Amino acid sequence: MNNIKFTVKADVEEYEVELYGSFQTKGFSGKGSGYFGISQVIEFCQKAEKIAETMDEKAELAGLTRRSDGSIFLETFVIRVYPLSTSKLNGVVGIHITLGEYPSSDCREEEKLKVSGEIQTRNQHLLQFSKDIRALLSGSVKEVILDKGVDII
Template identity: 25%
Template sequence: MKDDGLRLAFEPDDDGTGKLHASVRSQGFSGQGSAWFGTEQLERFASALAAFPLAEEARTGLAGGYWRNDRLEQIHLAISAYQVDAAGHIGVRVRVATTVSPSERPQSQHMTEVELQTTYHELECFSRELREHLAGEREDAFLRADAWT
């Protein structure tokens, strides 16, 4: 679908961190989520997305949410990218989820997890947009899905 993709918007704080907001849509599934990340971590991830072949940091990806004792206990936003085949098709796995407080049942968490199908070209454009967004040069960054299947 032509509107399928991932939109990211970063709200920086004064301490070198900020809240990354994500909205994703793929083949009728959609969701929104956000989590806190360091600005430098996001800049490294954006650069890793532009590498050919994809850098390890892109494949490992980002994951943020509630941490406890140096362990990510509740994921609210996760993004990773990986090569799918020898033709250069790329999968971008995106997971967004609501927060669940300790007094709520874990099963009450709402989540969407999708694979966006895209290409190195689209990923490179997204990487550039994300770096420009982090530098304050654009409103957000958008990765267009490219249905190559």
């Protein structure tokens, strides 16, 4: 059985939110977090809802750690959403999750911890996930869980 699960929690401040994620897929697991402006998260939710309705375009919410030269050192909390089919009624979407933890002692590449994987689910589940993330921002829910829909592949 493929147990795939993505859990999100939030620490909401006035204009900023730290999203905490944990991801389990096929025996692998990991966690990470990223800081975002609340408006960034709302914009991501709007794009995800549009994808669920139109089955077109892509959306990304990316929490990154950069090197001093501006290049990406580590993706700490990234959600990428994209359609896998064009059906608006029962469409399939891919939700690619990447979570990473910053090294504890220094910036060696070998010390990074990260997990990355895809959840394939129906567009209705993406729509609900987006609504749940908004509820997380408002404080009306404590966590959001997205798991692999049993009606998919």
